[in-house]
Amino acid sequence: MSDRTLTEAPAPASSRHVDAGDEGYSKDLKSRHINMIAIGGAIGTGLFLGAGGRLAGAGPSLAIAYAVCGVFAFFVVRALGELVLYRPSSGAFVSYAREFMGEKGAYTAGWLYFLNWSTTTVADITAAAVFAHYWSAFTDVPQWVLAFIALAIVLTANLISVKYFGEMEFWFSIVKVSALVIFMLVAIYLVATSHPIDGHTPGLATITDNGGLFPSGVLPMLLVVQGVVFAYASVELCGVAAGETENPEKIMPKAINSIMWRVGVFYVGSVVLLALLLPYTAYSADQSPFVTVFDKLGIPGTAGIMNLVVLTAALSSLNSGLYSTGRILRSMALSGSAPKFTGVMNKGKVPYGGVLFTAAFGVAGVGLNYWMPGEAFEIVLNLASIGILGTWGMVMLCSLFFWHRSKNGLVSRPSYRLPWAPYTQIVTLVFLATVLVLMWSDGGVGRTTVMLVPVIAAALVGGWFLVRGRVAELAANRD
Numbered sequence: 478m479s480d481r482t483l484t485e486a487p488a489p490a491s492s493r494h495v496d497a498g499d500e501g502y503s504k505d506l507k508s509r510h511i512n513m514i515a516i517g518g519a520i521g522t523g524l525f526l527g528a529g530g531r532l533a534g535a536g537p538s539l540a541i542a543y544a545v546c547g548v549f550a551f552f553v554v555r556a557l558g559e560l561v562l563y564r565p566s567s568g569a570f571v572s573y574a575r576e577f578m579g580e581k582g583a584y585t586a587g588w589l590y591f592l593n594w595s596t597t598t599v600a601d602i603t604a605a606a607v608f609a610h611y612w613s614a615f616t617d618v619p620q621w622v623l624a625f626i627a628l629a630i631v632l633t634a635n636l637i638s639v640k641y642f643g644e645m646e647f648w649f650s651i652v653k654v655s656a657l658v659i660f661m662l663v664a665i666y667l668v669a670t671s672h673p674i675d676g677h678t679p680g681l682a683t684i685t686d687n688g689g690l691f692p693s694g695v696l697p698m699l700l701v702v703q704g705v706v707f708a709y710a711s712v713e714l715c716g717v718a719a720g721e722t723e724n725p726e727k728i729m730p731k732a733i734n735s736i737m738w739r740v741g742v743f744y745v746g747s748v749v750l751l752a753l754l755l756p757y758t759a760y761s762a763d764q765s766p767f768v769t770v771f772d773k774l775g776i777p778g779t780a781g782i783m784n785l786v787v788l789t790a791a792l793s794s795l796n797s798g799l800y801s802t803g804r805i806l807r808s809m810a811l812s813g814s815a816p817k818f819t820g821v822m823n824k825g826k827v828p829y830g831g832v833l834f835t836a837a838f839g840v841a842g843v844g845l846n847y848w849m850p851g852e853a854f855e856i857v858l859n860l861a862s863i864g865i866l867g868t869w870g871m872v873m874l875c876s877l878f879f880w881h882r883s884k885n886g887l888v889s890r891p892s893y894r895l896p897w898a899p900y901t902q903i904v905t906l907v908f909l910a911t912v913l914v915l916m917w918s919d920g921g922v923g924r925t926t927v928m929l930v931p932v933i934a935a936a937l938v939g940g941w942f943l944v945r946g947r948v949a950e951l952a953a954n955r956d
Contacts, residue, residue: 523708530762567720568808593864599842649793806831
């Protein structure tokens, strides 16, 4: 029996694919939650912490990398948005992969997403620990202890109910956006008035007198692309959250469309201003570039406040990862491709099995922070990038199959659509493959990560042979 779940004849709306993983959730996420979750997904640890090291490596050209990757991130979330408007699902792209690519596709999409967020969880608790070390009160506290505390706090809140998650993410996003707006206003003032910072005069000369847009050539900009992709890793979160909100058809288009200008203003705008304020050599991977600027301004307390903000960003990303992975794992568990316990819900209608399963990998990350505190962030960032590339690739493949079936009259596309299909999907898939090549070209950890791709593929194949019997049994029962 084929594992395809869509018949080869047009089906009325009432007989659309039904995912068992969508049952049992409360619809407690409001419009304000979804909108701020969309913002939070576009502003995370990759910008607040990762931009420092990348700016030091690629120089001002980092803004170009953010702009290019931002366009493709928008294509991905727009494609997912079209699928959400077709059929909202907490299983998101895993559910769509099941409908358009069969159970093998859903299995692959789900575990690649888990790879993404389980490793991102480690990156987030590592970032939180690094940020906490900024304050003298925490300097002597081992990094692994701080990482464990961060994980415990966010995990506890995530297990209560989706309403608590939504409220936490709402306020996390408010803090992040407010801080970036304040930074940008201060930066614009400093540039406009040529106010000196640490002996440097802000302005275009800060770029032109320090090697220009490409101080080390074009290649470093290309090589940081995989890290920049990581910065956009949460943009798909609003698609997962759509399954727990009322009237997604009204809320989602506005939330998704706003992502593009947020990318332009917050990512590209922030990096341009950072490059205008200080020479790119003033930044480092050890400190948030925003903290670096306020530190060198010498205004008492401002650097500490900014560090608190970037700590909030790390906790926000951790919060989002536990939330989304729990929902994805439940969708997989109820189809047989994930352990049964990851599909269990608590009284608050939270799939706590999946949340705890993801958190367990965070505990492994605590160990990584113990053994390799200096390299922990970069190691997991590269592994997360593989998961992100795979997840985005699966989203675009689902979108491509959806477009093809609509052409055959098997499904109807909503009015909210990915523009220029199917070329947009194809170009995005080529871009994602190119990023993989760039990771290999970068050498070091990046090349090692790419060399793990066959290992990941082998693990996925082996895992499929372990679960395919149960998947087939559950599929037969559904049919």
